[in-house]
Amino acid sequence: NGWFAASTRATAPGDDGPHLWGAWCKVLRLDRLRGTVRLYRGEVYRLVGYPEGFDDRLEAAVGFWPGPPDRNGLARWWLDPSQGIDLDTFLEQLERLDRYLDRVGAWVVEHERFDLLMAYHPNPDEYEHIGLIQDKRQWAWSPGTELAAAEGLKRVGRSFDRSVASWWKALDPARDALVIVSDHGLMPLHDTVNVNRVLADAGLVKIDRSGRRPRAAVDTPMLAYASGGCAHLYLNLEGREPGGVVPRSQGQALLERAARALSDLDSDGEPVVEAIWNRDQAARAGLGNPDCGDLVVFLEPGYTFSTSLTAKKAIEPSRYYGQHGYLNTHDELCGICFARGAGVPHERPDEIPATAVATLVSRWLGIAPPANAVPY
Numbered sequence: 001n002g003w004f005a006a007s008t009r010a011t012a013p014g015d016d017g018p019h020l021w022g023a024w025c026k027v028l029r030l031d032r033l034r035g036t037v038r039l040y041r042g043e044v045y046r047l048v049g050y051p052e053g054f055d056d057r058l059e060a061a062v063g064f065w066p067g068p069p070d071r072n073g074l075a076r077w078w079l080d081p082s083q084g085i086d087l088d089t090f091l092e093q094l095e096r097l098d099r100y101l102d103r104v105g106a107w108v109v110e111h112e113r114f115d116l117l118m119a120y121h122p123n124p125d126e127y128e129h130i131g132l133i134q135d136k137r138q139w140a141w142s143p144g145t146e147l148a149a150a151e152g153l154k155r156v157g158r159s160f161d162r163s164v165a166s167w168w169k170a171l172d173p174a175r176d177a178l179v180i181v182s183d184h185g186l187m188p189l190h191d192t193v194n195v196n197r198v199l200a201d202a203g204l205v206k207i208d209r210s211g212r213r214p215r216a217a218v219d220t221p222m223l224a225y226a227s228g229g230c231a232h233l234y235l236n237l238e239g240r241e242p243g244g245v246v247p248r249s250q251g252q253a254l255l256e257r258a259a260r261a262l263s264d265l266d267s268d269g270e271p272v273v274e275a276i277w278n279r280d281q282a283a284r285a286g287l288g289n290p291d292c293g294d295l296v297v298f299l300e301p302g303y304t305f306s307t308s309l310t311a312k313k314a315i316e317p318s319r320y321y322g323q324h325g326y327l328n329t330h331d332e333l334c335g336i337c338f339a340r341g342a343g344v345p346h347e348r349p350d351e352i353p354a355t356a357v358a359t360l361v362s363r364w365l366g367i368a369p370p371a372n373a374v375p376y
Contacts (some may be wrong), residue, residue, distance in 0.1 A: 001092065002027040007064055012046075019046045019055075022064035024096065026089060040085055042093070043067050057111070062103045068122060069093035071130045075319045078133070078140035087131075087152050094123045098159045102166040109170040116365060121163055127156045128186040132322030135302065137190040139317040149321075168340070177341035177364050181357050185333045186322040187301040193265065193272060194311035195224040195231050195297070202261035204254060207309050214309040219245045221254055225293070226305035228325020232293025233258055255295055262297055267315055274300045274327060298327050339364075352376055 007022030021044055029038035045065040049055025069090050076084030085093075098121065105119055133141055133149040167178055199205040199222065206217035216223050224233045235251050238244040246254060255278070265272040275298040282288065282296045299305065303315075304323045324333055335354055343364045352360075356376035362369040369375075 003092065005064075006041075016052070020059055020064045021046045022066075024066055024093070026092075028085070028089070040073075040089065042070070058104065058107060061107050062100060066093070066096050066100050068097060069126055071126060071320075074130050075140075078130075078145060078321075079319075087148055090130075091152055091155050094127060094156060095159045098123055098163050102163050105167055106170045116361070119167075121160060124156055124160060124182070125186070127153065128322040129320050130322070131156075132186055132188050135188045135190050137302070138188065138321050139190070139319060140321065171341065173341050175342050177339060177344050179357070179361060179364075180336065180338040181354075182335035183354060184324045184335055186324050187326065187330065187332045189302060189304050189318050189321050189323040191267060191272075191303050191315050192306050192318045193299060193303050193315055194306050194308055194313065195226055195233075195262070196307050196309055197311045198261055198265065198314045199224060199233075199258060201314065202257060204258055204261070216309065218243055221246050222258065222294075224297075224305075224307055226307050228323050229299040229301070229304055230325040231297045231299075231305045231307075233295040233297065235294045237294075251294070258295060265314065267303075270300075272300055272303055272315070274298045298325075301326050301330060301332075 003024055003026045005022055005024055007020055009018045010021050011018045012021075023044045024042040026040045026042075027037060028040050029036075031037070045067045047055050047059045047062075047065040049058055070085055070093060071090075073085035074087065074090040077086050077090075101119065101121060105117075108114075108117065131149045131152050133145050135141060164178075164180060171178055196205050196207075196216075200207060204221050205223060206220040207214050208217040220236055222233055222235050224231045226232070233255070234241075235246050235254060236244050237246050237248065237251060239248070259276050262273050263276060277285065277287075277296045279288075279292055279294060279296075282292050287296060297305075301323075304318060304320075304325075326333060328334075334351070337352065337357060337360075339360070353374050353376075355374040359369045359373045359376045362373070
C-alpha cells in the first residue's frame with residue numbers, strides 16, 4: 001500500500017541512552033511521465049515509558065511509537081484533494097496505531113503484574129474531531145464528503161472492535177474484567193468563536209502587540225481560557241491575581257458587560273451561546289472549584305471556542321468538524337460503558353454518570369471507592 005518505515009537508533013537531549021526513533025512514510029503519487037514522486041513523511045517518534053527499563057523492554061517487543069493519525073493533513077485534503085493526505089491514508093495511520101496499542105496491551109498483560117490496567121485508545125476521538133461531517137454549514141461539507149466521512153467512521157468502529165477483541169483474548173475471563181468506557185461523545189462543528197476577540201471588541205480584553213507575538217496586556221481587565229464548547233472568563237482582580245488591576249467594586253459590572261457581549265453574539269440570526277453561569281451557578285452544577293472562572297460560558301452545539309489573540313473576526317469557519325465540551329444535557333455527548341468478565345453481573349443498567357464508573361470498578365476490585373466518589 002506504499003507505506004515504509006524509516007528508523008534509526010539515536011540519543012535525543014534528555015534521553016538516558018539511545019532509543020529507536022522512526023517515522024512511517026508513504027508514496028502518495030508516482031508520476032512516470034514527469035518522473036516525479038509525491039512522498040509523505042510522517043512525524044518522527046520514539047516510545048516513552050516508565051519506570052526506567054520498561055520502555056526498553058517494550059520497545060524491543062513492539063517497535064517505535066507510530067504516532068497519531070495526521071488530522072491537519074486530512075483537514076487540508078477535505079478542502080483540496082491535491083493537498084494533505086487522503087482519507088484512506090489517514091485511516092491506515094489510525095489502524096496502524098490501533099494494532100500497535102493492541103500489541104502493547106497484550107505484551108503488558110503477559111509480562112507485567114497488575115491489579116488495575118488502564119489503556120487509552122484515542123482514535124475514535126481523533127477521527128470524529130476531523131471527520132464528523134454531517135452539516136451543510138461545515139466548511140468541507142458536500143454530499144460526497146459527508147458520505148466518505150460516514151464510511152470512514154464505520155471503518156474506525158471496526159478497527160476499535162478489533163482492539164476490544166484483542167483485549168478480551170489477552171485476559172482470563174474467570175479472573176479478569178474488561179471495562180470499555182468513553183469520557184464523552186462528539187457533535188458536528190461548523191464555526192469557531194474567538195472569545196478573546198469578542199471581549200476585546202467590547203473593551204474587556206487588552207492585547208499587547210509590542211513583542212513578536214500578541215499577548216494579554218498586564219493591565220487587561222479579564223481574559224478567557226477555553227476548551228471545546230466551554231470557556232472560563234477570569235477577572236484580573238486586585239488582591240487575587242498577581243498584579244491585579246480590577247477593583248472588587250467594579251468586578252460585577254465588568255462580568256455583566258462580558259455576559260452581554262457574548263449573549264448578543266449570533267450567526268445568521270442563530271444564537272451562539274447556550275448558557276452563561278456565574279461562580280455560584282457553576283458550583284450548583286458541580287463545577288465548584290477555586291480555579292473555576294468568574295463566568296463559565298457554554299456554546300450552542302455547532303460552535304467551538306478559540307482563545308486566539310490574533311483573530312480578526314468574532315466568528316469564522318472551523319477547519320475541524322466535531323467537538324465536545326457542551327452542556328451534558330445533549331444526548332449525543334453521552335459516553336458508553338461496557339463491562340464483561342469476573343464479577344460483572346448480566347444486566348443492562350440505566351444511564352449512569354461518568355463519574356460513577358470509578359465506583360463500579362472499585363467494587364469489582366474489592367476496594368473502597370475514591371473519596372467523594374459518585375455512588376452507584
